[in-house]
Amino acid sequence: MKSRIVSALLGTALLSLAAAGPAPAVIILDSTWADQGGAVGAEGDGFGAARALAMEPQFCAIMSFFDGEQIGGSGTWIGNDQDGNAYVLTAAHNFGDGADPANWTYYTRAGTELTGKAVHIHPNYDASSDETPGYDLAIVELNGPVEDCDTPPLLYGGDDELGQLATMVGFGSRGIGSVGQDDKYYKSEDAAAARNIIDVVQDPAPDGKGGNQLLVDFDSEDGSSNVFENSDPLPVDEYEGVLGSGDSGGSLWIETDEGWAIVGVNDWGDDAVYGSTGGFGRISTQYDWVKSIFDARFTNQ
Structure with a gap:
């Protein structure tokens, strides 16, 4: 390229x-x-x-992240797997150093509440470095499906x-x-x-x-x-x-x-x-x- x-x-x-x-x-x-x-x-x-x-309607897959007091992050649902777990694309820095999915409660745009199961941080992202902001990417696996949109984006x-x-x-x-x-x-x-x-x-x-x-x-x-x-x-x-x-x-x-x-x-x-x-x-x-x-x-x- x-x-x-x-x-x-x-x-x-x-x-x-x-x-x-x-x-x-x-x-x-x-x-x-x-x-x-x-x-x-x-x-x-x-x-x-x-x-x-x-x-x-084209943005129905957007999601908010709630820390118990306020909304502190955003993400976007990108689909559900065969086991009924949803996957959400977001920024790695939303999880700090621990990559703990329990940092947040996840809400669909329509208000459905979900919890986190796992966080996958991009391997090139380094939270302590100023050289990797373009890899500030993460995918969160949730305990349950997103059903508020008919088709993933x-x-x-x-x-x-x-x-x-x-x-x-x-x-x-x-x-x-x-x-x-x-x-x-x-x-x-x-x-x-x-x-x-x-x-x-x-x-x-x-x-x-x-x-x-x-x-x-x-x-x-x-x-x-x-x-x-x-x-x-x-x-x-x-x-x-x-x-x-x-x-x-x-x-x-x-x-x-x-x-x-x-x-x-x-x-x-x-x-x-x-x-x-x-x-x-x-x-x-x-x-x-x-x-x-x-x-x-x-x-x-």
Whole structure:
């Protein structure tokens, strides 16, 4: 596969991933928030469109992770095995060093509660290293099936992610581009979604210690916050945004000729305002790893 790492970035290479951590919120455009009823004193009322997007039927496989006090992670059901156990694609850092599936209670979008049986962490992921964020991937095996969706989603098997319009979905906190995350914006625990253009595609590094990422940036309405050279500085549409805290492990989707497919898993973000960036573990290059755990459905592209 031909390498397509985009080197023309503003600032330091790949935005100093060492300083990035789990992204801090579902952040949307100020203008969309205001159009949806957001205002001072009614901050949580401006996310109707983002919630409605997440509730579209193609995203029925999304799941939230609950730690007993709050939602702290997201994932996506990718199918059930012959024994009736569900498998969920998510981020490895949701499990810390112990990889204990009991860290969470797992809820489908429709509210079905499930418990964890096992966690499979990507072998290239190193929680103590800044060199493996693209492999921040895990698959959780649950004690029971997911039955809220008729068909498991596709995983993307092609190599044409660059420049694609993508939808990101998760259950995390909320905010707007001029302010960032704030609890006052978060008045519901249902899912929210945003859209963005995949501006950077990285192939896996030969040593497994770099690459394997899809990167997006959060463009402001006036185009002044563009991060990646040669990319459109304006929002892709009114749904422009990024994911964040509680969205770790959330899925990035594109529409293909075969249907909607997952192209990435939300791993990190460097800020929560206009000009922030987000990184997703790339799925298309991880066919063998996924198939070694569960026989998920991939596109043929």
